[in-house]
Amino acid sequence: MEPHVASRKILAVAILAALAATAATTASAQQKAAKSTSADVQRGRYLVRITGCNDCHTAGYAMSGGKVDEKLWLTGDKLGWRGPWGTTYPANLRLGAQKLTEDQWVTRARSELRPPMPWFNVRDMSERDVRAIYRYLKQAGPAGEPAPDFVPPDRTPAPPFVQFPAPPPK
Numbered sequence: 001m002e003p004h005v006a007s008r009k010i011l012a013v014a015i016l017a018a019l020a021a022t023a024a025t026t027a028s029a030q031q032k033a034a035k036s037t038s039a040d041v042q043r044g045r046y047l048v049r050i051t052g053c054n055d056c057h058t059a060g061y062a063m064s065g066g067k068v069d070e071k072l073w074l075t076g077d078k079l080g081w082r083g084p085w086g087t088t089y090p091a092n093l094r095l096g097a098q099k100l101t102e103d104q105w106v107t108r109a110r111s112e113l114r115p116p117m118p119w120f121n122v123r124d125m126s127e128r129d130v131r132a133i134y135r136y137l138k139q140a141g142p143a144g145e146p147a148p149d150f151v152p153p154d155r156t157p158a159p160p161f162v163q164f165p166a167p168p169p170k
């Protein structure tokens with residue numbers, strides 16, 4: 001073998017080895033990122049179960065003792081909540097999360113919303129927890145239809161809806 005051919009071969013092997021090493025480092029970095037993300041997603045999943053998001057944002061969840069397929073979680077509900085504020089519908093959070101960045105979603109979830117959405121509970125959660133809920137929603141992906149539109153107080157919504165009494169006199 002000509003000496004320069006041999007050295008070219010060695011060079012080629014060295015380049016391949018270097019590439020393989022880079023690929024291995026990238027793969028392990030990706031694994032690390034996926035690991036921390038999956039911990040957030042698991043935390044988000046835990047939070048939506050224990051803080052009641054499914055109770056309203058998943059059709060039939062509260063009535064069935066939580067026996068709703070996870071594929072349908074947080075896809076919103078057509079059951080209206082009617083009171084002095086009008087009639088509100090628990091939004092489809094799975095679709096909503098697709099349209100907003102994490103920061104936009106955190107701001108939205110913590111801003112004042114109409115009853116009976118307990119926005120004040122989300123406001124009081126740690127930012128990390130609110131982000132974990134968003135990450136769970138993103139990982140779950142889009143599903144279902146948008147919830148019906150808000151109906152103002154002077155208009156009667158189509159059934160079904162839950163009627164709240166007027167607030168107690170002060």
Ligand code: HEC
Pocket residue numbers: 048051052053054055056057081088089090091093096108109113114115116117118121122133150
């Ligand atoms: C008691 C019922 C109820 C519970 C519990 C509830 N929500 Fe809601 N949520 C609603 C209703 C109703 C709306 C619509 C409010 C409106 O139209 O202003 C809403 C709206 C929202 C919105 C705004 C969506 C948009 O795109 O406009 C977000 C975000 C949200 N809820 C997140 C949550 C999270 C997170 C939890 C759990 C911590 C939760 N909700 C628990 C009833 C509920």
